[in-house]
Amino acid sequence: MASCPIEDRIAIEDLLISYATAVDSVSDIDGICAVFTEDADFDLSGIGLPRGKGHGAIREFFGNVFAGTSHHAHHLSNFTITAFAGDTASARAYVIGIGLQKDGTRITVHGRYYFDVVRTSAGWKANHYHMDFLLPLPDSLAAAHGTD
Amino acid sequence: MASCPIEDRIAIEDLLISYATAVDSVSDIDGICAVFTEDADFDLSGIGLPRGKGHGAIREFFGNVFAGTSHHAHHLSNFTITAFAGDTASARAYVIGIGLQKDGTRITVHGRYYFDVVRTSAGWKANHYHMDFLLPLPDSLAAAHGTD
Amino acid sequence: MASCPIEDRIAIEDLLISYATAVDSVSDIDGICAVFTEDADFDLSGIGLPRGKGHGAIREFFGNVFAGTSHHAHHLSNFTITAFAGDTASARAYVIGIGLQKDGTRITVHGRYYFDVVRTSAGWKANHYHMDFLLPLPDSLAAAHGTD
Numbered sequence: 033m034a035s036c037p038i039e040d041r042i043a044i045e046d047l048l049i050s051y052a053t054a055v056d057s058v059s060d061i062d063g064i065c066a067v068f069t070e071d072a073d074f075d076l077s078g079i080g081l082p083r084g085k086g087h088g089a090i091r092e093f094f095g096n097v098f099a100g101t102s103h104h105a106h107h108l109s110n111f112t113i114t115a116f117a118g119d120t121a122s123a124r125a126y127v128i129g130i131g132l133q134k135d136g137t138r139i140t141v142h143g144r145y146y147f148d149v150v151r152t153s154a155g156w157k158a159n160h161y162h163m164d165f166l167l168p169l170p171d172s173l174a175a176a177h178g179t180d
Numbered sequence: 181m182a183s184c185p186i187e188d189r190i191a192i193e194d195l196l197i198s199y200a201t202a203v204d205s206v207s208d209i210d211g212i213c214a215v216f217t218e219d220a221d222f223d224l225s226g227i228g229l230p231r232g233k234g235h236g237a238i239r240e241f242f243g244n245v246f247a248g249t250s251h252h253a254h255h256l257s258n259f260t261i262t263a264f265a266g267d268t269a270s271a272r273a274y275v276i277g278i279g280l281q282k283d284g285t286r287i288t289v290h291g292r293y294y295f296d297v298v299r300t301s302a303g304w305k306a307n308h309y310h311m312d313f314l315l316p317l318p319d320s321l322a323a324a325h326g327t328d
Numbered sequence: 329m330a331s332c333p334i335e336d337r338i339a340i341e342d343l344l345i346s347y348a349t350a351v352d353s354v355s356d357i358d359g360i361c362a363v364f365t366e367d368a369d370f371d372l373s374g375i376g377l378p379r380g381k382g383h384g385a386i387r388e389f390f391g392n393v394f395a396g397t398s399h400h401a402h403h404l405s406n407f408t409i410t411a412f413a414g415d416t417a418s419a420r421a422y423v424i425g426i427g428l429q430k431d432g433t434r435i436t437v438h439g440r441y442y443f444d445v446v447r448t449s450a451g452w453k454a455n456h457y458h459m460d461f462l463l464p465l466p467d468s469l470a471a472a473h474g475t476d
Binding site for chain 2: 334422
Binding site for chain 3: 038041107109110111112126128142166167168
């Protein structure tokens, strides 16, 4: 693959971090949408959650998530550019994601983010996002998480 | 804001990592002071701990912390430059901080570091540092931590 | 020390991440070997595990590890270049390493990776690797881990 210029690498890593930061605000759905193109494929089916298309689906999903969530913390690591072709790229990061529900339930997820990104006039944006697990959820949480 | 040159970004990220590394030595107070300007505002009031000014206050704080600590591990992630103006900048990082006390108590903190830094003849140094929590401490630990 | 060019810094960080990623595949021993020179010193004695030399020893070690492992997750952070001399360098990273055994045992390690790397015609490769612990293992796991 073409080598990814450092400026683009940093901008793409910043995009993934801005996603985690907005998710952890437990309120900033505009900040989440700003990470994605208007018609992005937002796909959490790999971790037993919905798949949707575009800002509307993203708003609906996080509206529901945030309604039940007290606190979030998503720590990214192992950032890697897995493909680069000038105006498109793919990146992967590991995530330790912790959610504390308003009902007191706490869940810790060890997974990976996969972002396909495209260069736009407003900078890099994601047009496809999916996740998988690095470690399985405990059985009790998998049930609560809707993966059974 | 002005764009942060990559060399400065890396130097500032290295500064935050050198802080975590010195804290995790459980001994290297000189290494901690080397991160900060002589008159830095060192403010942990956001997590229920002291606020002090300058190397003297930093030495006193870590003298007390290290006296009771057996091991430390502070894992930084989600590094972001939040402001840049040539010779000053602000940066944020997430931290998973684990402390093991000599009495066997173990505490895990999920929080954020906020550093204001200034370019000096000896490289970037922090003149203001504060923290907040991403996740609340468990009640039992919050009591031990002095946040109640 | 000489300043490490950004391209080399990123390539060396990518090498450490590719090691973690291959370890987390729980299968890709070729990917692990690709991180190391043919005669690398692979030394886990600092965490109570074997020390061996070269790809043969690495293959034997991970053959045994993977035979008993269900899932792995190794999250790197606090990446630092600790030495640089043009065609050789040393780097350190923190790791949160989680292993889930096929028998259901789960172990979490907080440690540090130390890599000595050398520039080759196929890019940077490690010719020495060792680890230490940031936090002690719980007594029950230390016994299972063979460190007692």
